[in-house]
Every structure is written in structure tokens, then in C-alpha cells.
Amino acid sequence: MPEGGAPITGGPDTVDTETERAGRAGRTGQAGRADRAGRAGRTGSSGRPAGPSPAERRTGLLVVLLLGGLTATPPLAMDMYLPALPEVTRSLHAPAATVQLTLTACLAGMALGQLVVGPMSDRWGRRRPLLGGLAVYVLATALCALAPTVGLLIAFRLVQGLAGAAGIVIARAVVRDLYDGVAMARFFSTLMLVSGVAPVVAPLIGGQILRVTDWRGVFVVLTVVGALLACLVAARLPETLPPAQRHSGGVGEALRSMRALLADLPFTGYLLTGGFAFAALFAYISASPFVVQELYGASPQTYSLLFGLNSIGLVAVGQVNGKVLVGRVRLDRVLVAGLVVVVLAASALLLMASGVVGEVGLVPVAAALFVLMSAMGVVLPNAQTLALMRVRHSAGSASALLGTSSFLIGAIASPLVGIAGEDTAVPMAVVQLVATLVALACFAGLCRPRRGPAAVESGGAARTGGAGHRGADS
Numbered sequence: 001m002p003e004g005g006a007p008i009t010g011g012p013d014t015v016d017t018e019t020e021r022a023g024r025a026g027r028t029g030q031a032g033r034a035d036r037a038g039r040a041g042r043t044g045s046s047g048r049p050a051g052p053s054p055a056e057r058r059t060g061l062l063v064v065l066l067l068g069g070l071t072a073t074p075p076l077a078m079d080m081y082l083p084a085l086p087e088v089t090r091s092l093h094a095p096a097a098t099v100q101l102t103l104t105a106c107l108a109g110m111a112l113g114q115l116v117v118g119p120m121s122d123r124w125g126r127r128r129p130l131l132g133g134l135a136v137y138v139l140a141t142a143l144c145a146l147a148p149t150v151g152l153l154i155a156f157r158l159v160q161g162l163a164g165a166a167g168i169v170i171a172r173a174v175v176r177d178l179y180d181g182v183a184m185a186r187f188f189s190t191l192m193l194v195s196g197v198a199p200v201v202a203p204l205i206g207g208q209i210l211r212v213t214d215w216r217g218v219f220v221v222l223t224v225v226g227a228l229l230a231c232l233v234a235a236r237l238p239e240t241l242p243p244a245q246r247h248s249g250g251v252g253e254a255l256r257s258m259r260a261l262l263a264d265l266p267f268t269g270y271l272l273t274g275g276f277a278f279a280a281l282f283a284y285i286s287a288s289p290f291v292v293q294e295l296y297g298a299s300p301q302t303y304s305l306l307f308g309l310n311s312i313g314l315v316a317v318g319q320v321n322g323k324v325l326v327g328r329v330r331l332d333r334v335l336v337a338g339l340v341v342v343v344l345a346a347s348a349l350l351l352m353a354s355g356v357v358g359e360v361g362l363v364p365v366a367a368a369l370f371v372l373m374s375a376m377g378v379v380l381p382n383a384q385t386l387a388l389m390r391v392r393h394s395a396g397s398a399s400a401l402l403g404t405s406s407f408l409i410g411a412i413a414s415p416l417v418g419i420a421g422e423d424t425a426v427p428m429a430v431v432q433l434v435a436t437l438v439a440l441a442c443f444a445g446l447c448r449p450r451r452g453p454a455a456v457e458s459g460g461a462a463r464t465g466g467a468g469h470r471g472a473d474s
Helices: 062-080 080-093 098-124 129-146 150-178 181-195 197-213 215-237 253-265 266-295 302-326 331-352 360-387 395-418 426-446
Strands: none
Touching: 062 098, 062 129, 062 150, 062 181, 062 197, 080 098, 080 197, 080 215, 098 129, 098 150, 098 253, 098 395, 129 150, 129 215, 129 302, 150 181, 150 360, 150 395, 181 302, 181 360, 197 215, 197 426, 253 266, 253 395, 266 302, 266 331, 266 360, 266 426, 302 360, 331 360, 331 426, 360 395, 395 426
């Protein structure tokens, strides 16, 4: 068994929180993981402190804000830029389709960058790859502001996305380093409160910036925000992965670790469940401006209001999940309930869009979209939590797989919403319904509790949890 404490079992029925094993004397060949409720520091196999104590690492609101900022920075880079697209087209004398590639390049960078940075953080710790990624992100963003041609802007946006991925993937890995089980689910829900605001306010901020400057000013603001975040991380976010728990191998070990993770059926099931649920969310983001404004006659102001309400619903339900449901109701039951609600909302949207229930106005459609978006507040954090519960020694690689799969599946689903033209909302509803049904099928088929659950180890086969595991009500 690798260092880092007793294994976390794989199924939702028997999640070992590791708290009752921390601090036991005489542990042989393991680095004792500290009691996460506040007991004094970690003890290695030699009996000496192996890292900062939980009290030192859990800095409360500051950690939430820092990790939320890391998670929100890439979406800010995407969404603050959206109102400036027409101006970029005129300024750089480029076709609109070419300028759209600046978005595609950034999104592709965010997806692929996680596969690189995640394993790096497992080998060298969280701080060095994170600070390096933030430094490159700041430089690339500044270069975007200076780009003289659309080709260079596309290249800089790709680098910006690759570097910005460090914040997304390492933020999840840090949460896994600091928390287990119920506490991890609660923290993810709290994190959603911070990071969930970014897509709502980013276009509004971008629009206000364009009132006083041009599109280059948007990237100047993003550069300043990135630099401030890098300084805060350097000053206040400690290393959360002790040297004893790091990998020493290179690319080969990282690939073996990812292969071992994907070979674990429940982990893959949670990964696909979250990924296809995210695809339904991407379909909403891609199609809702057209559906709400063009088909149902809403003004841009009304659309902005509805978009904001839906985002508030997602964040609010995420807080209910973290503060009320987690610890009282099993995580897998909350997840499947959320999936069922999303499927029902998508089914209602399809019935309304296809005219089966007759002509409907904006209010019923907006209500169904609100229910669908709000239910994501329990689906997304719980799918991530249950996946990371399977992992005890490769949190960076696991986080990379979770993030990359969500972005790639969502990016594939997004173009499908316009496949039937601009005079129907049926494609959006079909994509959402199919994606959520696949998510539910992945959960039912791959994530069901199994006899002898196992935690996935880095670069090797999974080992079954031994006797003495305590079932957590998760």
C-alpha cells in the first residue's frame, strides 16, 4: 500500500474517510495522514512531521476564494472576450469564422492542458506547476492584447488556454489533497458558489470594459487579474502534496496511472456521467441565446436576466447540496436524483420544442431550462466527488481526466445544437435529452456498488480494501 494512509474504498457504500486511522501510533511503512478535523501535523514512517498540519493547510475562506479564482479564471478568459468578437473582426480585418477560432483555440488549450499539468502536479507537487502555469497564462494574455494579426491571436489564445488549465486541474487536486468524503463534497459545492459566478458576470464585465476601451483592453484587465491571482497563490496557498506522496516517474508513469484510473469501471462511470451532464450544460450555453431571443422573442436584457437566474439556481442548489444534503443523504442517491430531474426537464423541453403539447410561450421554456440548470448543482459536484473518492495517490491525473473529458464531450456536443437550422429548438432539446440519458446509463451501468470495492493506485492495479473499513454515509 502506498504512503498516505488507509485506502479510500471505491463504492459509495463503503467510503473510508481516513480520519479514524490518522494519528495511530506504530504504523509501519506508511506516512500517517493527519486527522482532518484539526489534529496536529502529519507523521511519516520515521515519526517526524511530513508536512503542514491540517490547521495550517485549511485556511477557510481564503482557500475557497483562491481555489474559486483558479477555477474561474479560464471561464473569465473565454466569456469576457465574447462581446468584443465583432470589434476584433473589424480591427484585425479578419473573417468572422476565423475570429471564432480564437475561442476554439482557447477551449482546446484548456482541455489538452489539463492532461499535461495534472500528472506534472502529481510528480512535482501542486505549487510549482500552478505558479508556472499562472506565469505563462499572464504572459500569453498580455501577448493577446498586443497581437497584430488574427493568426498570432489564435496562437496566443491556444497558449493562454493551455496555461490556464493549470488553475482548473490543480484546484480540484488540492481539494482532494485536503478533504475526503463528505467534507470534499461540501467543499466542491462551496467552490461552485465562487466559480459559478464567473460565467454570469464575465460578459457583463467585458461589455463595460468595451465602453471605455477597445478589445485589447479586455486582455489587459485579464492580465492584471491573472497577475494578482498568481501573487496571492504564491503568498498564501501552501503546498498540499508532501514529497512522500509524489510520483518519481515521467510520462510513462503518468500514462500508466491514467490507464489504471480508466480501467477502474466506477471511476470511468463517474467521469462519463459528469462529462455527458456537462455536455447538456454546453448545449444550453451554445443554443440558449438563439432559442430565447430569436424563437421566443426575448430582448437581450430579458435573456441576460434569465441566464443570470439560471446560474443563480445552479449555485443555490449547489449550496443546498453541500450544506443540507451532504452527510444526510448518500452522494450516489443525490446524484441519481439530480440526473432524473435533468432528464425530466430535457424531456419537457423536447415536448415543447417539437409542438407535441401545442404552442408554448417563453415562460414554460424558461421554467424547464431553470430546472435543468438548477439540477446541475447536485449532478456536477457529486459526480466529481465520487470519482475522486476512488483515488488516493493520483489526484492530479484523475482531475486532469475529469476536466479534459468534460471539455471534450461538451465541445463535441455544442455544434450539434444548430444542426437542423435556426428555426427550431428541437436540436438543443434532443442533445440535452440524449446527453443526460447517456449520463444516467453510465451511472447505472458502471457506478453500481460492487463487492470488495477498491481504491485506484498510481500506475498499478487496484487493491481491494481490507477489513475494518467504516461505511460513511455519503
